[in-house]
Amino acid sequence: MLDEVSLSAAQVRLNAVYDPHRFRAAATQWAELLSAHLDNVQQRSTRVLNWAEPEANIAEAERWLEGANADSNRFESIVQQMLDRGHNLHHPHYIGHQVPAPVPIAGLFDAVGAVTNQVMAIYEMGPWATAVERALVNRLGEQIGWKRDNFAGLVTHGGSLGNLTALLTARNVILSGSWEEGVSHASGPKPVMIVQADAHYSVARAAGIIGLGSKQVLRAALNEKRQLDPQRLDEQITELKAKGHPVVAVSACACATPIGAFDPLRDVAAVCHKHEVWMHVDAAHGGAALMSKRYRHLLDGVDQADSVVWDAHKMMFVPALCAFVLYRDKRHRFETFRQDAPYLFDPSAPGMAEYDSGMLTLECTKRAAAYGLWGTWSLFGESLFEDLVDVTFDLGRLFYNKLLAAEDFVPLHEPQCNIVAFRHVPDSMKDAPPEVLGAFQRELRRRVIESGKFYIVQTNLGGCGALRVTIINPLTTEDDLNELLSTLRDVGTELLKRG
Ligand SMILES: Cc1ncc(COP(=O)(O)O)c(C=O)c1O
Structure with a gap:
């Protein structure tokens, strides 16, 4: 027990903030408020979006930052304020962006990670967070149709970061030496990336970030259903190769954002294999269709891809952000970032690097982003x-x-x-x-x-x-x-x- 007498005034205040009894009282109020809120929203008794002009909202948010102290007891009104001003995704009239009304209980699992601050970078920092992530990578890879032990994967904070990670890997594999020397070291025709014309903007943005240059992002022709046209892709690659342009990747969609069109992945894969080009599939939205017997045919051929991005915070209905990057060939997992951080990655335990998420991701500290998904899957099952x-x-x-x-x-x-x-x-x-x-x-x-x-x-x-x-x-x-x-x-x- 700490002797209160020896504590400074600041320490006494901090003890009050960290008091588990206070936490319990707040958590109880929290549970009541959130359940009542969900009930109202799901019954359609509230507005969907609580619209206010941005400056009015910012002024109101700033007002709350004033006048509080460690003893103040306004937890309930703060939470209520957040609920009253927010966007009610659980309202059945929310039919908007590709961001779901998440399974509410998934948020409780995420909260376990948030309250206890489970993070990764190295295995020993977040052993369970890492284990949960790897278990899910195993399951999602199997859904794709890959054989256990051949593939690898990781979680990133969102599909945009996922696309960037996968395409950086492609660049490093296809343009060997580019990590060390930069893309500009290569002489001759410029390397290009071919993207589905309706691809999410994060794909073209990734090309800019990885040094290809936005002008080297070439749009692949679409058919009348706005799906990538494999025949014209074949012609496009043939022409590029004849001119000597290295093709870093073809980025296909499952599905594309504007109208949800799924590309014919098996045919796209055949073209990519013929030309020995890296095939990336942005399945941020549609990856979850693999879980459905009725709809998994939409991703037929995805198992042929070199990399796949699959957002669980879209069609697996867990809170943002939880996105998977999956590589068909696990040897590619360390190609993204060819770096050592000696203070993090301990050479006395070399096998551990396999489990250190920081070796594979742009993030160093990474929250336990898969807790929501893992808890929900463990509670309700895959169905x-x-x-x-x-x-x-x-x-x-x-x-x-x-x-x-x-x-x-x-x-x-x-x-x-x-x-x-x-x-x-x-x-x-x-x-x-x-x-x-x-x-x-x-x-x-x-x-x-x-x-x-x-x-x-x-x-x-x-x-x-x-x-x-x-x-x-x-x-x-x-x-x-x-x-x-x-x-x-x-x-x-x-x-x-x-x-
Ligand atoms: C096809 C596709 N890819 C990637 C993204 C970006 O994902 P995130 O918002 O998780 O960064 C989106 C977002 O809607 C998308 O529709």
């Missing part, structure tokens, strides 16, 4: 992920059919998953030029999201603004989708009336 994919992908198809049936809505593609892009085209808009029609979609969406009734997003397709939903809350029902269409109609009518 949960199949249900989540099946329910939300099926709703995508249902929504598409509703759009087809409605006279004043136009679906812009046949969905392969839970992403659907469309336009509201009331009678008076039927002959409107694209800029007017697009502006109408954007204004319509803004009004709907600021009303708090629904949250959907906007995009640009074929040079014209459009509406886009990702059905990524498994609590969304057919009635909610009907209500979305009627809300868009009502708000649209109002908007057109005002001119």
